[in-house]
Amino acid sequence: MTKIDKGPPLDAAYWHTVHANDYAVPHDADLSTLTDELARALKDPDPEVRDGIPYVVLRTWIERDVIGRELRAGLGTVMADRFTDHEIQARTFAPLVLDMIVGRGDFDPGWLAAFRRWYPAEADLRGYDPELGWLHAVAHGADLLGTFALHPAVDPTTMLALASDRLLAPTDQIYAQQEDDRLAQAIARALTRPELSEAESVEWLAPIEADFAVGRPPGVPTTAAHTSNAMRTLRMLYLLADVGVRTRPSGPVVRPLHADALQQRLARVLALVFQSH
Structure with a gap:
């Protein structure tokens, strides 16, 4: 497991404030640390965490180039690693984040290789789960x-x-x-x-x-x-x-x-x- 997947739980109030302030990066915040926290949130089994404001913030920051190329590269590798995660929601939300990154023009052959191994082999094809929310592999x-x-x-x-x-x-x-x-x-x-x-x-x-x-x-x-x-x-x-x-x-x-x-x-x-x- 990569170190980005280890850390304190999500501070929901903090991210609600970011959302309310048009996704502005808080003053004196460390963007790398914030990116790590958002990445952890996108494998959380709680759908309110995984598929809520953190997802929207991450998508917006990538679209606006707040998260620059170097950070995106590291984030892409974390998501590629998640294709072998034992938790289904981690595996199935990884392609959503990689889609944001590759859509910006970034590319790493390792990301593609990991995706090609995972996609046809994934056996859990549930769309929506009452407890985990959307999976949608x-x-x-x-x-x-x-x-x-x-x-x-x-x-x-x-x-x-x-x-x-x-x-x-x-x-x-x-x-x-x-x-x-x-x-x-x-x-x-x-x-x-x-x-x-x-x-x-x-x-x-x-x-x-x-x-x-x-x-x-x-x-x-x-x-x-x-x-x-x-x-x-x-x-x-x-x-x-x-x-x-x-x-x-x-x-x-x-x-x-x-x-x-x-x-x-x-x-x-x-x-x-x-x-x-």
Whole structure:
């Protein structure tokens, strides 16, 4: 465990004051110490701590460059380490923070390697837990996948393959809180990268196509959960190929580079699991 994860409990009143003062850094405060405290808060099992004001303060300070590049680099490494944490909320909030950092243009190959190991292997796919609050491993991971896919240092084909691996990982958990939509958006963002060839824009679907082609075992009345998740994700991707996606919040809506070829391949893949009765 990194030392940043050890320290005193969150001073809620202090952070409420920061929030009320338009996120201004308190006078004479040590920004490194404050960043450490915010990082600890984002693995707290109490959702009011983890998903409350500390999250908003951290996001705002990163957006405003209050937390500069050097501190962001250290924070990114802490979050990458959390992908192997034994607590689920620590693992699933790590991609949210890395998304903030990579979205600023920062990049470390170690962050990407840690994420690629974690994302398809995560077995706890609960969206919301009554005690822990939002966990959302698939959705939070999808957001980071889409951000990595837009970074010039990242090969977009590796992110498309990673999305395929996540969709094919066996699970009993049906996506029930728009995880399929979030993952489809991430894939669509990856597919806007201009260096992708037409073949590369559709080849990542081959393993999913092969999985769909196997079909349901005889006598099994329902589709496997991962198959259901995958086909709903691909349906949303088909729609996004048609209407486009934003690669940044205030940016224009753009279609994937080879949208027509993508839709043709998606239609072929989805036809394998279409049930007419």
